[in-house]
Amino acid sequence: MIWKTTEYAGWGQALKATGEVARPERQSDLLSLPPAPAFGLRRSYGDSALNSAGRVIDMTRLDRLISFDPATGLLEAEGGVRIGDLAARFAPLGWLPAVMPGTGFATIGGCIAQDVHGKNHHNAGSFCQHVTRMTLLQRGELVEVTPGTPAFRATAGGLGQTGVIVSAVVQMVPVKGAAMMVTERRAENWDEHLAYLDASTATHTVGWIDGTARGDSLGRGIVEEAESSSGLVKSHVPVATVPMNAPHFALSKPIVRAFNEVYYRRVPARGRTSVKPVGAFFFPLDKILEWNRLYGRRGFHQFQCVVPLSSAPALRAMLEEIANSGLCSPLAVLKRMGPGRGGYLSFPMEGYTLAIDFPNRDAARALIKRLEGRTAEAGGRLYFAKDSLAEGVAMRAMYPELPEWREEVRRTDPDGHLITDLVRRLGLRSAA
Amino acid sequence: MTDRTWIILGASSAMARATARALAGEGVGLLLAGRDAADLALIAADCKLRGARFAEVMRFDARNAAGFAALIERASAEEGELNAAVFVGSMPAQADIDADPGLIGHVVTDNFRGPAEFLHRLAPLLEARGGGSIVGIGSVAGDRGRLGNYCYGAAKAAFHTYLSGLRNRLGRAGVHVVTVKPGFVDTAMTWGLPGMFLVASPDAVARAILKAVRKRRNVIYAPFFWRWIMLIIRMVPEPIFKKLKI
Structure with missing residues (x-):
């Protein structure tokens, strides 16, 4: 059968859709399908991969590497190729994708559609800034899109609305080997945390933040800085699978507090430097398959915002509200971003980005709503890849190039065949 | 050992792709045979970029035996150990066969006659080299005729019997034959079919196949627990079985 009727969800499992899904095994299968939005491994948290009103296309079987030129580092691959596979195959040969998101299970198509960023955003910019060509299935035809055109800028971070991303050419960068030299340092509070991030000259810099610490310890965490390294390390493979949805208390307040305390103290006060496999540094959570089940049947939300550098005090106030709420989970990340962005709807702006998971509860949803309001007041922006709760009016105002995007999408998908639940919920394609 | 060459028949199927990719990682040479040249x-x-010594596209159509010789000739040009894995097959819905019994001819050709004739033409080459392996993909459907797909099952049963005989013959020359009986695998064949359970990924089946080759197993079920499921199904007495709808 071509179409399978099934329930499917975003990574947060809080938003779900039921509908018909096709999973082409070959490009010819894809070309014979009627137009529908495409998804990869659904690592976006909310509803950007969902279409409750129609059909969707699962691209995960179109995952072939097509060509690689060691003279230029240009790699062509199908949209369903996983970033982690690229890293595992090419790092031992001395190459890595220029930008990698926090999970190796993101597909190239997904990385383009969300214009993802990595721990090197302050140096390297966003994913699409390293894409030199994309092949889209647009109104039944294969179309090539190159940087510097409105079509490219509408596709980079364009939520799949300009066409199905069939394949792309990405720039790989030379690395020393399949290892990373990682330096971890404790940051005792917010000011120290920001100071470390501001002063970092490392290629990759990211901060883990203890979202339960309050008072003098507010904003404490671990700052990780990393450089590519040669060396012999074991391969980074999953060690366990979360077999079923966990009970609701699995990530309750005392457990998270205890976990964070241990996680913070694991790095000695003087700091430490170690050599890790590439995957262990870039995709730490991939070690546990289906970890989203830890949040239980009701799922979870991730709040991620970026605010301008000058709004750091506003971000501190947001963290204070989070810490006082006691709703935070262990997964919380603080990072300084550079200005690099590849498309009209790309998330990054120069400033600080904060990402925090919350279990899907009434109190957490209310908190996220308040944080969204604070983000808007701070002149910041929310991330389509993470969002599942924002209001269309507020969200649209955060993306000033939305009209340019709309114009291009109106041309490439005039009948709205590619509209997803996220685009519908936020009214991204309807003229304001 | 990198002087191994594998012929993959029906290389566009999901299980074949996963197997070819796993073999590529071991650095073997691949002759990828099938009908969809663009996909192949x-x-x-992909296989070359994942480490295959070489990967070439060859034509194989189970319904056109005249084309078999070219593939065998190409394989014979490779020195070292030759191996073949047969993933070809087709499974039209039983209802379609009931409406047009003429389809049975294709089912038999795709699942049994074509693969068997090819392997029979290849066998002397492997015998002469005194090594290598043949992997034949059968099906749990071939273990007992059931209401839902007994024409497909009958063709697979024929293939099982053929592989058993071939193993008996080639074993004497040091060539090993593995019969693989997959249960439900997450492929285009099972996508959206009702009643699927315990569906295995093609990658898991590929790993099981390569392990079976390494350990020189004769008949494997993939995943392994289908051995026990099929044992029970085979043990149901016919007077009862004929009334079941499973």
Whole structure:
């Protein structure tokens, strides 16, 4: 059968859709399908991969590497190729994708559609800034899109609305080997945390933040800085699978507090430097398959915002509200971003980005709503890849190039065949 | 050992792709045979980039035995150990066969006659080399005729019997034959079919196949627990079985 009727969800499992899904095994299968939005491994948290009103296309079987030129580092691959596979195959040969998101299970198509960023955003910019060509299935035809055109800028971070991303050419960068030299340092509070991030000259810099610490310890965490390294390390493979949805208390307040305390103290006060496999540094959570089940049947939300550098005090106030709420989970990340962005709807702006998971509860949803309001007041922006709760009016105002995007999408998908639940919920394609 | 060459028949299928990719990682040479040349070219490119010594696209159509010789000739040009894995097959819905019994001819050709004739033409070459392996993909459907797909099952049963005999013959020359009986695998064949359970990924089946080759197993079920499921199904007495709808 071509179409399978099934329930499917975003990574947060809080938003779900039921509908018909096709999973082409070959490009010819894809070309014979009627137009529908495409998804990869659904690592976006909310509803950007969902279409409750129609059909969707699962691209995960179109995952072939097509060509690689060691003279230029240009790699062509199908949209369903996983970033982690690229890293595992090419790092031992001395190459890595220029930008990698926090999970190796993101597909190239997904990385383009969300214009993802990595721990090197302050140096390297966003994913699409390293894409030199994309092949889209647009109104039944294969179309090539190159940087510097409105079509490219509408596709980079364009939520799949300009066409199905069939394949792309990405720039790989030379690395020393399949290892990373990682330096971890404790940051005792917010000011120290920001100071470390501001002063970092490392290629990759990211901060883990203890979202339960309050008072003098507010904003404490671990700052990780990393450089590519040669060396012999074991391969980074999953060690366990979360077999079923966990009970609701699995990530309750005392457990998270205890976990964070241990996680913070694991790095000695003087700091430490170690050599890790590439995957262990870039995709730490991939070690546990289906970890989203830890949040239980009701799922979870991730709040991620970026605010301008000058709004750091506003971000501190947001963290204070989070810490006082006691709703935070262990997964919380603080990072300084550079200005690099590849498309009209790309998330990054120069400033600080904060990402925090919350279990899907009434109190957490209310908190996220308040944080969204604070983000808007701070002149910041929310991330389509993470969002599942924002209001269309507020969200649209955060993306000033939305009209340019709309114009291009109106041309490439005039009948709205590619509209997803996220685009519908936020009214991204309807003229304001 | 990198002087191994594998012929993959029906290389566009999901299980074949996963197997070819796993073999590529071991650095073997691949002759990827099938009908969809454009898709096979992508698979070949992928396998090369994942470590295959070489990966070439060849034509194989189970319904056109005249084309078999060219593939065998190409394989014979490779020195070292030769191996073949047969993933070809087709499974039209039983209702379609009931409406047009003429389809049975294709089912038999795709699942049994074509693969068997090819292997029979290849066998002397492997015998002469005194080594290598043949992997034949059968099906749990071939273990007992059931209401839902007994024409497909009958053709697979014929293939099982053929592989058993071939193993008996080639074992004397040091060539090993593995019969693989997959249960439900997450492929285009089972996508959206009702009643699927315990569906295995093609990658898991590929791993099981390569392990069976390494350990020189004779008949494997993939995943392994289908051995026990099929044992029970085979043990149901016929007077009862004929009334079941499973």
